[in-house]
Amino acid sequence: MKLILFGAPGAGKGTQASKIADRLGVPTISTGNIIREAIAAGTELGKKVKEYSNAGKLVPDEVVIGMLSERISRADCANGFILDGFPRTIAQAEALDALGVEIECALSLEVPDEDIERRMTGRRSCPACGETYHIIYNPPTSEGRCDKCSAELIRRADDAPETVQARLAVYHEQTEPVKAYYDAKGKLKTVDGRQAVEKVTEDAYAALGI
Numbered sequence: 001m002k003l004i005l006f007g008a009p010g011a012g013k014g015t016q017a018s019k020i021a022d023r024l025g026v027p028t029i030s031t032g033n034i035i036r037e038a039i040a041a042g043t044e045l046g047k048k049v050k051e052y053s054n055a056g057k058l059v060p061d062e063v064v065i066g067m068l069s070e071r072i073s074r075a076d077c078a079n080g081f082i083l084d085g086f087p088r089t090i091a092q093a094e095a096l097d098a099l100g101v102e103i104e105c106a107l108s109l110e111v112p113d114e115d116i117e118r119r120m121t122g123r124r125s126c127p128a129c130g131e132t133y134h135i136i137y138n139p140p141t142s143e144g145r146c147d148k149c150s151a152e153l154i155r156r157a158d159d160a161p162e163t164v165q166a167r168l169a170v171y172h173e174q175t176e177p178v179k180a181y182y183d184a185k186g187k188l189k190t191v192d193g194r195q196a197v198e199k200v201t202e203d204a205y206a207a208l209g210i
C-alpha cells in the first residue's frame with residue numbers, strides 16, 4: 001500500500017504514520033526527518049537545506065524530489081510506503097506521478113490552526129529514530145527518553161512559536177492546494193485530527209480499511 005499522510009504542521013502526521021507503518025509492515029518516509037538527519041550530520045545536503053528548514057520555509061522542490069526518488073527506490077519500499085510530509089506542492093505531486101508511483105489514498109488529518117501551537121510547544125522528538133511525543137498528550141514511558149530506541153528526546157529547531165506561525169502560513173499558501181489535487185483523483189480521505197491520538201488512529205484505520 002502506498003499512502004500519503006497529509007496535514008498542517010503538528011497535525012499528527014508523524015504520530016499516526018508510525019502506527020500505520022507498524023500495522024502495515026511498510027516504512028514511513030518523512031522528508032522532514034531526512035532533512036533533519038542531513039542537517040545534524042552536516043552533509044552537503046544538510047548545509048543546503050538548513051536555512052529553509054529552520055526558518056519554516058519549504059526546501060526547493062528539486063532538492064526534495066531528488067531526495068524522495070532516491071529513498072523510494074530502495075528495497076524496503078518494494079511492498080509500499082507511507083509518505084509523511086511529501087508532496088507539499090503541486091509540483092511535488094506531479095513529480096510523484098511522473099515517477100510512476102500509484103498512490104492508493106491521501107489521508108488528511110484535519111486540525112485547526114488554533115490547536116497547533118500548544119501541540120508544538122509540548123512536542124519532544126527523537127533525534128535518532130524520529131519518533132514523536134508530547135509532554136502531556138502523548139508522553140514517553142520514561143521521561144525524556146524515546147520508547148523505541150532510548151535516545152534522549154529533543155525540541156525541534158523549528159518549533160519556536162514564531163516559526164510555527166511561518167510554517168502554518170506556508171502550509172495554507174503552498175501545501176493546502178495539494179488536497180484538491182488528490183480530491184480530483186478521488187483519492188482524498190479526511191480524519192478529524194483534533195481527537196485523542198488513539199481515536200485518530202482508529203478513524204485512520206477505518207478510513208483506510210486496514
Ligand code: AP5
Nearest residue numbers: 009010011012013014015031032053059085119123133134
Ligand atoms: P516536517 O518535519 O514534515 O514538519 P511539519 O509538516 O511541519 O509537521 P510536523 O512534523 O511538525 O508535525 P506532524 O504532523 O508530524 O505532527 P506530530 O505527529 O509530530 O517538515 C519540517 C520542515 O522540513 C519543513 O518546514 C520544510 O522546511 C522541510 N520539508 C519537509 N518536507 C518537505 C517537502 N516535501 N518540501 C519542502 N520542504 C520540506 O505531532 C505534533 C505534536 O502533537 C506532538 O507533540 C504529538 O505528540 C502531538 N499530537 C499528535 N497527535 C495528537 C492528538 N491527536 N492529540 C494531541 N496531541 C497530539
Ligand code: MG
Nearest residue numbers: 013014030032
Ligand atoms: Mg512530523
